[in-house]
Amino acid sequence: MSSRLAGLLIAATVIATTAGCVVEPPPRPHPRPVVYAPPPPPPEVVEVIAPQPPPPAVVEVVQESRPGYVWARGYWHWNGRRYVSVAGHWEPVRPGYHYVHPHWEQRGDGWHFHVGVWVNG
Structure with missing residues (x-):
């Protein structure tokens, strides 16, 4: 075999094996924007007033x-018609705070309920 024919044969083999093979880099993910939002406001406290x-x-x-x-x-929960008993539960301790238990307080317009809260100090 002539060297010219051997060179053409090698070139044809290389072309045939690599034809159509395109190496593309994987698509880069689009970075997601980072949005820093302020923390949500504390939940609204609804004051419960019972007539008795x-x-x-x-x-x-x-x-x-x-x-x-x-x-x-x-504690006793007022559902709008009557009192319903609510069982107690365990609260994880919060360092630097003390727990104030749920309780009722009498005022001029009826009985006001105070939810259990953690107070600094």
Whole structure:
């Protein structure tokens, strides 16, 4: 075989094996914009006013203490017609805060309910 024919044969083989092969880089993902939004406002507190005093305190059997938790006492919830008992629950301790239990307070226009909250200090 002549060297010219061998060169053409090699060139034809290279062309045949690489024809149509295009290497494209993978598509780059479009960066998503980062939006820094202010934190949402605290949930709106709806004041509950009942026309009559709540029944005596809810009697609960509290398990022994749990390290890192405080017991949030149960309370009476006014549903618009009558009082309904709500069971207590464990709240994780928040360092630097103390827990104020839910309670009712009498004012001139009726009985006002205060939800259980964590207070600084």
